[in-house]
Amino acid sequence: MGLKEGPIFFFAVGLAHYTVLFVTLYQRLPTNETLPKELHPVFFLFVAAPSVASMAWARIQGSFDYGSRIAYFIALFLYFSLAVRVNFFRGFRFSLAWWAYTFPMTGAAIATIRYSDVATSTVSKTLTVVLCIVATLIVSGLLVTTIIHAFVLRDLFPNDIAIAISKGPKTTRRWYHRRSGSSDTKVEEYLKYSNSDSKDIEGSTNSSDKQEMSGSFHKKVERHHPHDVAEP
Numbered sequence: 001m002g003l004k005e006g007p008i009f010f011f012a013v014g015l016a017h018y019t020v021l022f023v024t025l026y027q028r029l030p031t032n033e034t035l036p037k038e039l040h041p042v043f044f045l046f047v048a049a050p051s052v053a054s055m056a057w058a059r060i061q062g063s064f065d066y067g068s069r070i071a072y073f074i075a076l077f078l079y080f081s082l083a084v085r086v087n088f089f090r091g092f093r094f095s096l097a098w099w100a101y102t103f104p105m106t107g108a109a110i111a112t113i114r115y116s117d118v119a120t121s122t123v124s125k126t127l128t129v130v131l132c133i134v135a136t137l138i139v140s141g142l143l144v145t146t147i148i149h150a151f152v153l154r155d156l157f158p159n160d161i162a163i164a165i166s167k168g169p170k171t172t173r174r175w176y177h178r179r180s181g182s183s184d185t186k187v188e189e190y191l192k193y194s195n196s197d198s199k200d201i202e203g204s205t206n207s208s209d210k211q212e213m214s215g216s217f218h219k220k221v222e223r224h225h226p227h228d229v230a231e232p
Contacts, residue, residue: 045100046078046104051110055068099142105135108131109134
């Protein structure tokens with residue numbers, strides 16, 4: 001777009017936010033109890049930001065310099081630190097959360113291509129081929145699996161725990177909780193009306209209970225002392 005200062009501004013803001021986000025999420029990696037098991041694929045989003053940041057800084061500077069390489073190596077470290085934890089990403093059914101694998105893996109593959117153009121070696125070329133193959137297989141596999149679950153098995157959304165969609169009935173709230181535009185006066189009137197209704201119901205219930213108790217008492221007296229009970 002021909003901008004000069006704008007990209008640096010957005011890069012600085014993004015870097016500040018990612019620093020806080022990285023520290024917050026990185027502390028959750030040692031424990032598996034912070035997120036449901038179905039949402040574990042979202043941890044791969046760690047890799048997306050530094051991968052894109054390395055390419056963005058290379059675009060700003062005009063070359064894949066040391067700043068871009070630092071961001072790329074951070075992405076590569078996070079990529080391999082998550083990839084070796086195989087048990088952390090298996091043992092749960094397919095859900096739409098699995099698509100969180102695609103963007104980070106493709107971002108890391110593209111960043112590796114940019115890095116291999118600068119650091120031409122056998123290791124960088126091999127790493128480029130491997131990451132590109134992995135990203136292609138993951139995207140293709142997820143696309144086919146999603147189509148099968150959506151149109152063939154038809155169990156993509158009802159069984160998707162990760163996005164919290166269930167077949168059960170939705171809980172209804174009271175009207176004064178649901179209506180955000182209702183005034184306090186209307187709420188108070190409704191509460192008074194509810195209290196009066198509850199008192200009337202309670203009073204009618206008590207009176208009916210008393211009548212039933214008195215009726216049962218008279219029946220018991222008639223059963224044991226039929227001559228002592230006066231007819232009405």
